[in-house]
Amino acid sequence: MGVLDKIIDAIVNLVVFIWDNTCAILNVVIPKLEPGHVVPKGAPGHGQKWPPYVPPKADDSRSACPMLNAMANHGILPHDGKNISFQELNTKIRQTYNFAPSFCFFVPRFAAGFLNKSYFNDRFELEELSMHSEKAIEHDASLTRHDVALVPDQGKPDQRLVLDLLKTATGKCPDGSPQMTIPDLSRALSRRRADARKSNRAYSESFFHNLFGSANSATMLTIFGGRIDDLKPMLMEERFSDNWEPRILDRFGLTMAKFNFTVIPVERGVDPKKFQ
Template sequence: MGGIVDKTAGVFIKLFVFQWDFALFLLNLVTPDRKEGQVVPIGCPGHNLSWPEYVPPKEGDSRSACPMLNAMANHGILPHDGKNITFVELNHKIRQTFNFAPTFCFFVPKFAADFLNRSYWKDKFDLEEISKHNAIEHDASLTRQDAALVPDQAKPDLKLVHDLLAEATGKMADGSARLTIPDLSRALAKRRVDARKTNTNYSESFFHNVFGSSNSSTMLTLFGGSINDLTPMLTEERFSEHWEPRVRSRFGLTMAKFNMTVLPVERGVDTKKIEKEQAEAAGATN
C-alpha cells in the first residue's frame, strides 16, 4: 500500500513541477534579464564574477562523475570533502551558482535522492554516490571512460576531454573557439560508437541518451560553448576567472527552455554516419 501511495505522490509532484516550470518559462519571456556580473545573487560565491579559491581535491575527498558538482566542491561552495551534503542544500547551491530555475534545482536532486533510496527532505549523500551506474552516470560520457573500464568516475579522462574540445567549429564574439549544437551531436555520436567497441558491458537506452545530451548541453547553455571557459571546467573542474552563467533569465534556466537545446543535440546524433566514416578511413589505410 505504501509503495502505491509513494508512486501516486511522485506523479503529482512531477506534474506540479512541470506546470511550475512552464509558468517560470513564460515569466522569463516578459521579465528583464539579470545584469551582467549580477547573475549570481548578492552574498553568494561567484557574485560580481568573484569565485572562492580553487583547491584541488585531496586524498579521501569524495567526487562525482559531474564536473560542475566537483567544481562547486573544489571552490568550497559545497563542502570541500564532498561529503554529508543534504539534497536541499544541493538544490539551493546549484540555483545560486548556475542560475538554473528552482524547478530544475528541485527535480534533479529529488531524482538523485530517489535512485539512492534516500529522503530528499532529510537525508545526506557523498558526491561519489551520485555516480551510481545507469542512474545519472551513464556509458559514453564525453568526459569519463565507462564505469566498466574505469570504476572510479571521480576524475576526467583528459584525452576524451581534449577530443571533445577539438570538435569546436564555432567562434565567440572575441574570435575564440566555441562548441556548437552540431559539434556536440558529433562528439556524442563518436563516443557512443567508440564505447560500443571498447566496453563489452556497454548499455544504452533512450533515457540515458537523452540524459547524456542533457548533461552535455549545459556546455552550450551555461557556458555558451566557450572553449576558454570549458577547458578549466572539464580538465581541472574549476571555474575560469571572471566566469558567470551565460543564462541571465530572471527566473533561471527552466527545463522547458533547456529542452530547446537538448532535443536538437540528441536529434543530431548520427552514429551510422560516424561508423561509415570510420569504415571508410580504415579501408583507406589497408
Template sequence: MGIFKKVGETLVDLSVIAWDNGIALANLFAPKLKEGEVVPAGAPGHQRKWPEYVPPGPGDSRSACPMLNAMANHGILPHDGKNISFPEMNHKIRATFNFGASFCYFVPNFSARFLNRSYSKDKFDLEDLSLHAENAIEHDASLTRHDAAICPDQSKPDLELVHDLLATATGKMPDGTAQLTKSDLSKALSKRRADARKTNPKYSESFFHNMFGSANSSTMLTIFGGRVEDLRPMLEEERFSEDWEPRVLDRYGLTMAKFNGTVLPVERGVDVKKYQ
C-alpha cells in the same frame, strides 16, 4: 515500488513541470539580469569573484559531474564532498549556475529517489551520484569519462576525451575564440557512443540515458555559452575560470522547458551509424 508511492512521485513530477512552465512564462516578461550580477549578492561568485580553487585531496569525495566537483573544489559545497543535503545542493546549484528553481528541485529530488533516500532528511556524498544503474543518472558514453565498466573511478576527467571534445569546436565567438555548437556536440556524442559500443563489453544504452547524456552536454552550450576558454578549466581541472559567470541571463533562471530547446536538437543530431 508501492503503487501509492509511484502515484505520489508522478504527481510531484507533474507539479514540477507545471511550476517550470510558469517560470518559463515569467522569464519572457521579466527584465534580464545584468552581466556581472547573475550570481546573487551574498553567494560565492557574485560579481564574478569565486572562492579559492583547491583540488581534491586523498579521501575527498567527487562525482562524475564536473560542475558539482567544481563547486566542491571552490568550497561552495563542502570541500570533502561529503554529508551534503539534497536541499543544500538545490539552493547552491541555483545560485551558482542560474538554473531555475524548478530545475534545481527536480534533479536533486530525482537523485534522492534513485539513491532510495529522503530528499528532506537524508544526506549523500558526491561519489554516491556516480551509481551506475538503469534508473540512475551516471551513464555510458560520457564525453569526459570512460565508461564505469572500464574505469570504475568516475571522480576524475579523462583528459584525452576532454581534449578530443574541445577540439571539435567549429564555432567562433565575436572575439575569434573557439565555441562549441549544437552540431559539434551531436557529432561528439555520436563518436563516443559508437566507440563505447566497441570497447565496453558491458555497454548499456537507453532512451533515458541518451537524453540525460545530451542534457549533460547541453549545459556546455547554455550555462557556458559553448565558450571553449571557459569550458577548458571546467572540464580539465573542474574549476571556474577567472571572471566567469553563468551565461544564462533569464531573471528566474534556466528552466527545463527552455533547456529542452537545446537538448532535443543535440540528441536528434546524433548519428552513431556514421562512426560504426
C-alpha cells in the same frame, strides 16, 4: 515503489512541470539580469569572484559530474564532497549556475530517489551520484569519462577525452574565441557512443540515458554558452575560469522548458553509425 509513492511522484512531477512553465513565461516578460550580476548577492561567485580553487585530496569524494565537482573544488559544496543535503544542493546549484528553481528541485529529488534516500532528511556524498544503474544518471559513453566498466573511479575527468571534445568546436564567439555548437556536441556524442560500444563489452544504452547524456552535455552550450575558454578549465580541472558567470540572463534561471530547445536538437543530431 508502492502505488501511493507512484501517485505522489506523478503529482510532484506535475507540480514541477507547471512551476517550470510558469518560470519560463515569467522569464519572457520580466527584464533580464545584467551581465556581471547573474550570481545573487551573498552567494559565492557574486561579482564574478569565486572562492579559491583547491584540487581534490585523495580521500575527497567526487562524482561523474564535472560541474558539481567544481563546486566542491571551490568550497561552494563541502570540499571533501561529503555530508551534503539535497536541499543544500538545490540552493547551491541555483545560485551557482542560474538554473530555474524547478530544475534545482527536480534533479536533486530525482537523485535522492535513485539513492533510496529522503530528499528532505538525508545526506549524500558526491561519489554516490555516480551510481551506475538504469534508474540513475551515470551512463556509458560520457564525454569526459571512460565507461565505469573500464575505469571504476568516475570522479576524475579523462584528459584525452576532454581534449578530443574541446577540439570539436567549430563555432566562434563574438570576440573570435572558439565556441562549441549544437552539431559539434551531437558529433562528439555520436563518436563516444560508437567508440564506447566497441571498447566496452558491458556497454549499455537506453533512450532515457541517451537523453540524460544530451541534457548533461547541453549545459556546456547553455550555462557555458559553448565557450571553450571557460569549458577547458571546467572540464580538465573542474575549476571555474576567472570572472566566470552563468551565460543565462533569465531572472528565473534556465527552465527545463527552454533547456529542451537545446537538448532535443543535440540528441536528434546524434548518429553513431557515422563513426562505426
